[in-house]
Amino acid sequence: MRSHRIATVVAPGLALLGAASASLIHITSYAGTITTLNLTLPYSTEPATLTNLSATTACGEKPSWLTLVDDVLYCVDEAWGKDNGTLASFKVAPEGTLTLLNKVDTIGGPVSTVVYGDGGKGLAVADYGGAGLNVYSIANPSSLAPVQADVFKLPHKGVNTDRQEAPHPHQAILDPTGAFLVVPDLGSDLVRIFAIDKSTLKYTEVAPLVSAAGSGPRHAVFVKGKAKTFLYVVHELSNTLVGYETTYTADNSLGVKSLAFSQFWSSNTHGDNTTTIPDGTAAAEILLSPDSKFLTISSRFERLLTVPNYDRTNNTLLPSDPLITLAIDADSGALKHVQTRAAGGINPRQFSFNKAGTLAGVGLQADGRAVIIRRDAKTGILGDIIANVAIEGEVNCVIFDEY
Numbered sequence: 001m002r003s004h005r006i007a008t009v010v011a012p013g014l015a016l017l018g019a020a021s022a023s024l025i026h027i028t029s030y031a032g033t034i035t036t037l038n039l040t041l042p043y044s045t046e047p048a049t050l051t052n053l054s055a056t057t058a059c060g061e062k063p064s065w066l067t068l069v070d071d072v073l074y075c076v077d078e079a080w081g082k083d084n085g086t087l088a089s090f091k092v093a094p095e096g097t098l099t100l101l102n103k104v105d106t107i108g109g110p111v112s113t114v115v116y117g118d119g120g121k122g123l124a125v126a127d128y129g130g131a132g133l134n135v136y137s138i139a140n141p142s143s144l145a146p147v148q149a150d151v152f153k154l155p156h157k158g159v160n161t162d163r164q165e166a167p168h169p170h171q172a173i174l175d176p177t178g179a180f181l182v183v184p185d186l187g188s189d190l191v192r193i194f195a196i197d198k199s200t201l202k203y204t205e206v207a208p209l210v211s212a213a214g215s216g217p218r219h220a221v222f223v224k225g226k227a228k229t230f231l232y233v234v235h236e237l238s239n240t241l242v243g244y245e246t247t248y249t250a251d252n253s254l255g256v257k258s259l260a261f262s263q264f265w266s267s268n269t270h271g272d273n274t275t276t277i278p279d280g281t282a283a284a285e286i287l288l289s290p291d292s293k294f295l296t297i298s299s300r301f302e303r304l305l306t307v308p309n310y311d312r313t314n315n316t317l318l319p320s321d322p323l324i325t326l327a328i329d330a331d332s333g334a335l336k337h338v339q340t341r342a343a344g345g346i347n348p349r350q351f352s353f354n355k356a357g358t359l360a361g362v363g364l365q366a367d368g369r370a371v372i373i374r375r376d377a378k379t380g381i382l383g384d385i386i387a388n389v390a391i392e393g394e395v396n397c398v399i400f401d402e403y
């Protein structure tokens with residue numbers, strides 16, 4: 001528990017109206033920084049504020065992804081041009097400063113991490129550039145211990161010979177039972193599946209989900225419906241969203257369970273087949289709302305929307321890509337368009353929700369900016385941009401720290 005980290009500010013005499021609150025926000029940039037800010041949310045009409053608390057360059061030159069476990073922040077450095085990337089652990093102090101605990105090598109180009117295993121003692125790393133998967137024990141965050149690693153092979157180049165010249169694992173996620181690591185591999189047109197031994201943290205690759213040729217699966221989410229389990233995959237190269245019903249197969253001869261997939265949904269990333277997706281679009285993130293009722297997707301480089309200039313003295317609108325929100329039918333998994341909203345700028349590579357689902361933090365990689373957008377947790381509708389911060393370099397990951 002880190003309840004001391006959540007500042008609750010109750011103005012005298014106003015307690016009955018509710019309380020203002022604060023949360024730390026951690027943001028990575030390819031300029032080589034992790035910046036930690038304090039987001040305060042007054043309940044009155046005063047503006048929200050984002051106050052810079054600290055910045056560190058200790059993750060490495062190209063930080064790309066953050067995962068928070070209690071008061072330990074894990075950061076991967078994509079380390080462009082080098083054979084290996086790194087995984088670093090940091091202790092987050094209540095006042096918002098980060099202290100490096102440990103740093104270890106990964107396969108090249110790590111871009112995503114996920115916690116798994118008994119007691120959350122494992123951390124899996126998807127390595128885009130180096131075409132691999134690393135897993136570590138994080139039982140002692142000051143002594144990160146490699147458990148297993150693999151570099152994948154591509155039998156032949158994919159349809160998109162520029163982007164599919166090698167396997168490119170783009171994300172590591174966990175299925176709802178915690179028994180499988182699931183890794184969309186953009187280069188191989190596969191969603192790779194790894195059965196996990198939750199106690200030893202070791203994995204065994206089982207039959208993958210085969211995606212359409214040239215589609216480039218990038219990110220995915222599982223959703224527990226009323227009776228069924230759904231997997232939704234966003235494909236960067238084809239800008240498509242595909243939904244599968246997931247079932248768990250019986251033990252095979254090796255004693256390893258596997259996953260089976262049956263496709264029930266296919267559409268563009270706007271959840272329909274009618275919206276024209278401009279050339280050059282590259283879908284990126286897909287996120288499930290905390291109440292499991294909505295999916296939100298980022299579609300990069302469409303440039304069709306606008307937002308007011310962040311310089312309020314400047315009347316020129318700024319171009320923006322969209323965040324698309326779809327409602328999930330809990331029985332069938334079918335999706336219904338709820339909202340297409342300006343993300344706040346160009347290249348919303350990654351975004352996250354706070355625990356209550358009342359805020360979204362969005363990294364706008366092409367603009368060197370992160371924005372905080374209000375969200376109606378009940379309807380899934382994204383509202384006003386209530387705070388923003390300009391950060392040097394390409395901003396690529398924004399997470400809330402409110403434990």
Ligand SMILES: *[C@@H]1O[C@H](CO)[C@@H](O)[C@H](O)[C@H]1NC(C)=O
Nearest residue numbers: 035052053054055390391392
């Ligand atoms: C935040 O403050 C640190 C110094 O603590 C500074 O190095 C960094 O540039 C600042 N970041 C922003 C976005 O202002």
Ligand SMILES: *[C@@H]1O[C@H](CO)[C@@H](O)[C@H](O)[C@H]1NC(C)=O
Nearest residue numbers: 007009022038040094095096
């Ligand atoms: C964040 O801001 C709130 C409200 O001003 C304050 O109470 C809290 O101490 C701040 N937290 C940090 C870590 O600076």
Ligand SMILES: *[C@@H]1O[C@H](CO)[C@@H](O)[C@H](O)[C@H]1NC(C)=O
Nearest residue numbers: 083084105106107108130149
């Ligand atoms: C470092 O990179 C090399 C070359 O890709 C790879 O064989 C090795 O396993 C990597 N190290 C780690 C710790 O993953």
Ligand SMILES: *[C@@H]1O[C@H](CO)[C@@H](O)[C@H](O)[C@H]1NC(C)=O
Nearest residue numbers: 264265266267268271272273
């Ligand atoms: C979109 O088109 C695909 C391919 O024709 C079809 O399978 C799918 O059902 C359509 N999806 C929607 C939501 O209309």
Ligand SMILES: *[C@@H]1O[C@H](CO)[C@@H](O)[C@H](O)[C@H]1NC(C)=O
Nearest residue numbers: 309311313314315316317318
């Ligand atoms: C206003 O904003 C636009 C778009 O960012 C920019 O090109 C222009 O230089 C700005 N004008 C001034 C006076 O700052």
